[in-house]
Amino acid sequence: MNGQKICISVRSVNLFYETFQALKDINLDITENEITAFIGPSGCGKTSLLKCFNRMNDLIEGCRVTGEITVEGVDIYKSADVISLRREVGMVFQKPNVFPMSIYDNVAFGPRTHGVSKRSDLDAVVSESLKSAGVWEEVKDNLNKSALSISGGQQQRVCIARALAVQPKILLMDEPTSALDPISTGKIEELCEELKKQYTIVIVTHNMQQATRMSDKTAFFMLGEMLEFGETEQVFSRPRNQKCENYITGRFG
Amino acid sequence: MISARKRRVSVKYSVLKGLSYVCAGLTVAALIAIITFILVRGIAHVNLNFVFGEYKTKTPTVYPALVGTLYLVAMSVAIAAPIGVATAVFLTEYAKKGKLVNVIRVAVETLSSIPSIVYGLFGYIVFVAGGVKWGYTLLGGGITLAIMVLPTILRAAEESLLAVPSVYREGSLALGAGKVRTIFAVMLPNAAGGIVSAVILAMGRVISESAVLILTIGMVVTDVPKGLMSPGTSLALDVYYFGTAGKSEEAAAAGVVLITLVVALNLLASWLGKLLKKGKA
Numbered sequence: 010m011n012g013q014k015i016c017i018s019v020r021s022v023n024l025f026y027e028t029f030q031a032l033k034d035i036n037l038d039i040t041e042n043e044i045t046a047f048i049g050p051s052g053c054g055k056t057s058l059l060k061c062f063n064r065m066n067d068l069i070e071g072c073r074v075t076g077e078i079t080v081e082g083v084d085i086y087k088s089a090d091v092i093s094l095r096r097e098v099g100m101v102f103q104k105p106n107v108f109p110m111s112i113y114d115n116v117a118f119g120p121r122t123h124g125v126s127k128r129s130d131l132d133a134v135v136s137e138s139l140k141s142a143g144v145w146e147e148v149k150d151n152l153n154k155s156a157l158s159i160s161g162g163q164q165q166r167v168c169i170a171r172a173l174a175v176q177p178k179i180l181l182m183d184e185p186t187s188a189l190d191p192i193s194t195g196k197i198e199e200l201c202e203e204l205k206k207q208y209t210i211v212i213v214t215h216n217m218q219q220a221t222r223m224s225d226k227t228a229f230f231m232l233g234e235m236l237e238f239g240e241t242e243q244v245f246s247r248p249r250n251q252k253c254e255n256y257i258t259g260r261f262g
Numbered sequence: 263m264i265s266a267r268k269r270r271v272s273v274k275y276s277v278l279k280g281l282s283y284v285c286a287g288l289t290v291a292a293l294i295a296i297i298t299f300i301l302v303r304g305i306a307h308v309n310l311n312f313v314f315g316e317y318k319t320k321t322p323t324v325y326p327a328l329v330g331t332l333y334l335v336a337m338s339v340a341i342a343a344p345i346g347v348a349t350a351v352f353l354t355e356y357a358k359k360g361k362l363v364n365v366i367r368v369a370v371e372t373l374s375s376i377p378s379i380v381y382g383l384f385g386y387i388v389f390v391a392g393g394v395k396w397g398y399t400l401l402g403g404g405i406t407l408a409i410m411v412l413p414t415i416l417r418a419a420e421e422s423l424l425a426v427p428s429v430y431r432e433g434s435l436a437l438g439a440g441k442v443r444t445i446f447a448v449m450l451p452n453a454a455g456g457i458v459s460a461v462i463l464a465m466g467r468v469i470s471e472s473a474v475l476i477l478t479i480g481m482v483v484t485d486v487p488k489g490l491m492s493p494g495t496s497l498a499l500d501v502y503y504f505g506t507a508g509k510s511e512e513a514a515a516a517g518v519v520l521i522t523l524v525v526a527l528n529l530l531a532s533w534l535g536k537l538l539k540k541g542k543a
Binding site: 049063066068070093094095096099100104106108110118119123143168169171172175185 | 358362427430431432433434435436437438439440443447448451452477
């Protein structure tokens with residue numbers, strides 16, 4: 010945690026779906042090379058906020074964001090360049106969403122999109138990304154097999170590799186282990202520990218233990234408001250907010 | 263009382279079940295009857311010369327019709343498939359829900375329920391007698407057929423695109439891919455199975471169509487067409503021609519060739535559809 014450089018900064022952000030306000034006046038700073046966890050009951054707005062960081066909310070008709078979000082110093086809602094934003098900010102989804110093509114083509118999809126076409130360059134990116142995602146040993150002999158033929162946990166790590174292949178700075182993870190068994194979950198948590206040396210990670214999770222195991226900082230959301238934000242250790246041992254304490258001790262949510 | 267009610271329900275159930283069996287049986291029986299009838303009357307007359315030989319008055323052949331049919335199929339698919347798929351992409355990926363989309367949908371629905379003779383009349387007015395005044399041509403018939411099968415292809419392509427899981431689209435966009443790249447690299451390949459089967463089924467409709475062609479291509483059964491601008495005939499028209507000319511054996515034989523082609527295309531459609539789906543699983 011040297012440097013403590015701010016990577017994403019969120020200022021007075023409100024988010025509306027048509028007339029429903031899903032986020033209310035959110036302010037927070039996400040530090041470089043840390044894992045920040047978003048927790049809170051379903052429908053509290055944590056995924057909505059996560060999807061602001063790479064503007065995936067743009068796909069939802071009637072979604073409107075006010076306030077200011079800067080990623081690496083750039084106001085992402087003022088700058089029109091969504092594509093370069095999404096190169097900087099990779100995303101891993103709730104369910105593994107490998108494309109129905111070979112493992113190799115999945116990982117090469119991003120680099121190909123951004124103009125890499127030389128076979129040797131692609132080979133290098135693919136193997137490096139799969140190694141970083143900790144799945145190389147398991148798939149290296151089957152790179153031309155359909156990505157749908159491997160297990161869910163492996164698929165999710167291929168998805169991580171696919172995101173890494175674009176060489177982002179930030180990795181957003183939307184409940185990346187909710188569809189996986191405990192062993193696969195453990196692998197992905199360990200992987201994140203490793204990845205945070207190079208990447209800034211923001212993860213949405215419903216699993217309290219996961220947040221305590223993995224994250225450096227934790228933000229607690231409820232009904233569109235961020236009620237607590239701080240060092241994970243402090244949030245879980247001495248929460249300042251009563252509702253947050255109730256939630257993490259399992260009294261509701 | 264309860265048991266009486268139960269009995270009434272079970273009687274009702276058996277009657278309905280029996281009825282549905284009878285209906286299913288009738289459908290299959292009708293199909294078998296028609297095919298058997300055509301086969302029995304026509305198969306003896308089908309031989310290499312009948313299919314590929316030169317047309318002579320004493321030994322009429324369907325070769326001109328076969329060539330004409332191929333022209334028509336190629337043309338109508340070449341025109342309708344790109345337009346249909348492009349429109350489906352527009353409707354599913356670009357258009358915002360609203361008036362324009364609704365207008366297009368209603369137009370497509372309407373187009374698909376217009377009787378084919380009306381398309382034929384349209385083709386006659388636009389290409390043959392009025393409009394561009396080409397006279398009877400394969401091109402005029404092909405364009406008219408393309409308009410006729412366009413709704414079929416468009417709707418199937420739209421359904422197939424809508425059936426592609428949206429997580430694929432999101433995954434692609436999240437990697438920084440633009441809309442065009444997402445459509446060509448992710449959406450269309452995944453919808454290809456449905457689109458290909460739809461195109462092949464449309465070919466089947468073109469092959470079996472007669473009303474449109476009577477009014478647009480001139481039914482010249484004797485000569486192999488020299489190009490798009492010459493008049494011609496099709497297999498379905500030959501059946502009509504032979505039938506009305508008192509050559510009922512030739513009519514049945516042309517029917518056999520026609521049915522074989524349609525069945526082969528349907529098999530190809532389901533095989534290709536399955537193959538493309540399997541490639542993904």
